[in-house]
Amino acid sequence: MKPSFTIAANGDSALDIRFDAVPSEDLSRRIIALEQAIEARDWNCIQDLIPAYQCLTICFDPLGCDRAELISDVEALAQKLLTGQPKLAKPSRLIRIPVCYEAEFAPDMPRVSEYTGLSAEEIISRHCAPHYLVHMLGFSPGFLYLGGLDPALHCPRKETPAVSVPAGAVGIGGSQTGIYPQATPGGWQIIGRTPLQLFRPQCQLPFVAEPLDRVEFYPIDRKQFEQSEPNTLEVIPLEPAQ
Amino acid sequence: MSMHFIKAGMQTSIQDLGRTGLMRYGISRGGAADPMAMRLANLLLGNPADTPVLEVTLAGPAIEFQCDIAIAIVGAEFELTLNEEKVEGNEVLQVKRGDTLAFGRLLSGTRAYIAFSGTMDLPRIFDSCGTNLLGGFGGLDGRAIQKGDTIGFTELRTAVTRRLPAAFRLRYSGHPQLRVVTGAEEHLFGKETASNFYSQAYQVLPQSNRMGVRLTGDTLSTEQIPQQVSSGLCPGTIQIPPDGLPIISFVEGQTIGGYPRIAHVISADLHTLGQLKANDRVSFLKVTLEQAREVLAGKFQLLDKVRAHLDS
Numbered sequence: 001m002k003p004s005f006t007i008a009a010n011g012d013s014a015l016d017i018r019f020d021a022v023p024s025e026d027l028s029r030r031i032i033a034l035e036q037a038i039e040a041r042d043w044n045c046i047q048d049l050i051p052a053y054q055c056l057t058i059c060f061d062p063l064g065c066d067r068a069e070l071i072s073d074v075e076a077l078a079q080k081l082l083t084g085q086p087k088l089a090k091p092s093r094l095i096r097i098p099v100c101y102e103a104e105f106a107p108d109m110p111r112v113s114e115y116t117g118l119s120a121e122e123i124i125s126r127h128c129a130p131h132y133l134v135h136m137l138g139f140s141p142g143f144l145y146l147g148g149l150d151p152a153l154h155c156p157r158k159e160t161p162a163v164s165v166p167a168g169a170v171g172i173g174g175s176q177t178g179i180y181p182q183a184t185p186g187g188w189q190i191i192g193r194t195p196l197q198l199f200r201p202q203c204q205l206p207f208v209a210e211p212l213d214r215v216e217f218y219p220i221d222r223k224q225f226e227q228s229e230p231n232t233l234e235v236i237p238l239e240p241a242q
Numbered sequence: 243m244s245m246h247f248i249k250a251g252m253q254t255s256i257q258d259l260g261r262t263g264l265m266r267y268g269i270s271r272g273g274a275a276d277p278m279a280m281r282l283a284n285l286l287l288g289n290p291a292d293t294p295v296l297e298v299t300l301a302g303p304a305i306e307f308q309c310d311i312a313i314a315i316v317g318a319e320f321e322l323t324l325n326e327e328k329v330e331g332n333e334v335l336q337v338k339r340g341d342t343l344a345f346g347r348l349l350s351g352t353r354a355y356i357a358f359s360g361t362m363d364l365p366r367i368f369d370s371c372g373t374n375l376l377g378g379f380g381g382l383d384g385r386a387i388q389k390g391d392t393i394g395f396t397e398l399r400t401a402v403t404r405r406l407p408a409a410f411r412l413r414y415s416g417h418p419q420l421r422v423v424t425g426a427e428e429h430l431f432g433k434e435t436a437s438n439f440y441s442q443a444y445q446v447l448p449q450s451n452r453m454g455v456r457l458t459g460d461t462l463s464t465e466q467i468p469q470q471v472s473s474g475l476c477p478g479t480i481q482i483p484p485d486g487l488p489i490i491s492f493v494e495g496q497t498i499g500g501y502p503r504i505a506h507v508i509s510a511d512l513h514t515l516g517q518l519k520a521n522d523r524v525s526f527l528k529v530t531l532e533q534a535r536e537v538l539a540g541k542f543q544l545l546d547k548v549r550a551h552l553d554s
Binding site: 009011012013014016018023047048049051052053054055056057062067136137138139140142143184201202207 | 263267377474497508
């Protein structure tokens, strides 16, 4: 089904193209296709494109372009792209991320267990089962917004966020799961830690995943955690995108 | 050809005009919190606008120079000394090898910028030398300057001694009126709440930093507002979280947010946020998108005027 959209100001130097549809893989594919199409146009005045669950934000230089013209160009592009199946520039991949769920790295496992009524083993097996969809990156450098958490694992955030959550901490917050790329304060329930570095500014590929990639967690023990190479990424190509 | 930090200051970092095109990866634009002051410092020395500078915050460093170099300090007003003799900001200072520049008491504003007639010897990461303090990259090892650090210079140039005319100097009252445009969710707040927002003088909280400026005042109710689905968040956006107190997203702000947006500080006034500190007062004035663009164009015309004046 073709979603409808609205274009609205997000301040004086950005536009939100907001789609009237619930977040889904289909919607994310359309949003990323639109992002890629805008990028391919190479409009000089566009400084940043931020895809999200239901919205693509276009940041532009207000002195570098005519706002009304930009809106009508983007609108035409969005209309065109929303009919039919979106074409994507890159095939998506499956990224396998090792997680050590042992007690030392999982301070909030007892709380999640109590809330969900599931044993730690069951939580781990359900957490490792899905191929999560990367809807977008954002919040902080390299943070992945993942879709597809098992509803049985939904768990409220902490009322008082932890002062510092270590980099690599894997958590559950509401209906979301994710990994903290940097040591920051955080309100999610922490159930494990990955030895992988999620944001590697010095590497050729600074981010472990892109929107529309899939992410899978797999359990490792303490010893494997210590021996693991933080910059080695296990990537499996998936069927090429249409 | 280097400078050595005898004292670090509260949060001294290397900045330039930041990075674009990376918000999709969660990387904020970053760069100087007050790019207007930074541009003026570079202008004085005849540098390109995006030449990396030092951003000094609230309490400044003490720097010993190991080469002859010209510098210019613009922005927040500090008591400054060179070898314990009083010197001024807003003008080119000719520094000799062995001289020590020291920052004293802060008189107004929050952040000052030190520009150099040389290029700091630093790697460019994602096409910028700016320090991203949250992401821990850029600048010097991705962090604020520490006591004992040394930064080298390449390509030392000479610069003529000149000063900013008084009419072009930046002044910070500590109670600015920030111009804003209608927030993407303003209509959801209701008329009374919106008018409460515009009639207040909010107080700046000490937790404010390069990520966000936090304000306190009468709380605004968000109870009737449905939860928003997270989407792109730009600097200047004023969000109202459940506690009802506004947060203005700033140069190192999150790139995705989900609290309702009551207003957005216009691009032309963003640099003013860089000079706010705890207990300052801010109020908001709504303008149209067209006015916002005119004010921005006006500020760049002013920079052109300063350049023309300095070069004449």
